[in-house]
């Protein structure tokens with residue numbers, strides 16, 4: 001390939017960007033108010049723990065069928081062969097079932113962590129993983145506050161697996177498999193903003209049934225999956241330590257300082273070097 | 288080295304000799320059955336076998352990593368700790384080329400070599416840990432720049448810093464090959480490489496800490512703070528210098544035949560001077576740690592098992608070696624300085640592992656422990672690095688003085 005001048009400057013520009021990490025790259029995480037993300041509202045007061053979502057998820061993603069059923073007090077976890085699970089909890093208001101999967105954060109930690117853009121927040125809302133980009137560093141797993149991405153530790157060609165809100169089905173105009181199949185209507189698919197309104201309406205109309213908290217409205221800077229619950233969320237094993245601001249915010253300060261250091265340091269070093277040039281060595285150097 | 292060749296290719300007959308020279312240089316020198324060889328060779332072979340298994344059956348086949356703890360010994364020790372130890376190179380080039388502290392000149396080359404090899408091997412260890420290493424080019428060739436990722440920054444800086452270090456070291460290679468013109472060109476690039484290298488080091492030493500910033504809920508609060516990057520950077524100064532002291536005192540025994548009388552004597556002075564810098568940097572570090580602790584308001588946590596562990600780290604492995612450095616500097620006691628450097632290094636290992644492994648998911652039901660296989664692979668990586676180090680030292684003018692023609696072309 002011949003490198004002409006334009007190309008050369010492009011290369012320089014890209015390298016420069018790589019070195020300094022421009023501000024816009026991190027400021028972009030989608031302005032929440034401009035883009036309407038799709039999301040799913042899950043109402044645990046309606047869920048009967050029938051596992052239909054687990055079965056339909058397995059079918060849609062060509063995964064093995066679930067082999068165990070939810071049991072009160074037993075914590076089942078998602079793993080490389082199942083992307084959603086239902087767990088039963090004994091709470092102050094009796095048995096409650098909860099579905100678990102990726103939260104599809106508005107500003108996902110996994111996406112900010114990914115150095116290949118394999119983890120990607122689509123403009124539609126689902127957070128997807130792209131096989132041809134991923135290098136398997138598992139930094140997304142380290143960063144996700146909900147421990148969602150899973151890794152195939154026993155494969156020579158391992159993949160990161162997690163719920164992708166049936167992104168392909170959405171592009172075809174279909175509902176996510178779990179939403180489509182849920183007969184108890186515990187799952188509703190829609191624009192995130194509409195879902196929040198719907199959740200508020202339910203709480204408002206039935207204040208005795210629900211706690212006044214939509215998990216995911218503010219957690220981790222807002223998530224695409226929203227939860228309603230009859231009991232405080234810690235009773236359902238939710239991570240309530242989760243901060244309200246988004247997780248990528250935590251490393252923003254560091255990343256912002258990088259360009260500054262890159263400009264100031266060399267200048268400073270050169271200055272010092274000039275100033276000390278004529279220092280006499282303390283011990284005789286007979287060279 | 289191939290570009291080095293091209294410099295010399297101009298002279299035709301020299302070329303043939305060069306190949307013969309290279310061939311002879313690749314033959315081992317010295318005794319074969321030394322204790323070090325007898326221990327290291329089996330471990331390296333075993334490590335290689337384990338690496339084959341790892342690529343064949345997956346990472347889980349030889350490691351204890353879990354879905355909750357996706358980074359273990361290979362990242363926490365090989366990469367995060369190893370790079371801190373390699374920090375000596377940027378501190379020393381700063382002192383010698385920027386502050387013009389010429390007394391330290393005689394150990395620059397060996398330190399840069401050490402740093403360079405550390406990066407090559409520890410970044411190499413990173414490849415072992417990647418599930419899909421064939422995609423490692425993605426963030427480099429530019430079809431997928433994850434520019435909001437700290438790891439992206441760290442990966443690029445590793446790469447660029449290796450190049451900078453290679454340039455810093457390249458005059459030694461040119462001297463070894465007898466390439467005079469190349470020697471001149473390459474040594475004129477040193478200052479630029481040094482400035483670039485120090486800037487890169489500042490950023491990625493702290494960047495390694497910044498990697499963990501998003502894992503806020505997962506790391507024990509005594510080790511998590513928004514200041515991890517600064518703490519990592521400051522501690523890399525004395526981590527690197529302790530390594531320089533430690534490695535230097537071993538090299539001066541093992542390779543004593545290479546070192547001129549003058550440099551032997553200078554070395555004591557060098558160690559003495561470094562101990563003062565270590566004490567100073569450790570004091571700054573300790574001060575920062577105290578600030579961070581007060582700022583975090585974790586008083587009640589001190590009275591827990593993790594709290595005692597934290598105090599052990601702070602008192603036993605920061606204050607103690609700091610005072611020891613200071614004391615032995617005043618008393619001019621070289622042996623004590625070496626002891627202090629070893630304690631400091633242990634402390635750095637503990638600190639880095641506390642952030643990356645021990646304090647990571649400390650409250651989880653099941654903990655991560657490395658398998659013996661992860662340890663063997665780590666040892667194999669370290670031994671291979673030492674082998675290459677020894678190979679270079681025995682051939683290039685690293686510890687020994689430059690050939691006499693160098694002075695004439697200056």
Ligand code: SF4
Pocket residue numbers: 102103104105108109110111127143144145146147148149162
């Ligand atoms: S829950 Fe985790 S994996 Fe899912 S989008 Fe958020 S950060 Fe990413």
Ligand code: SF4
Pocket residue numbers: 110113114115116117118119129133134135136137138139140141160
């Ligand atoms: S494992 Fe893959 S998806 Fe996760 S951060 Fe690394 S490259 Fe991105």
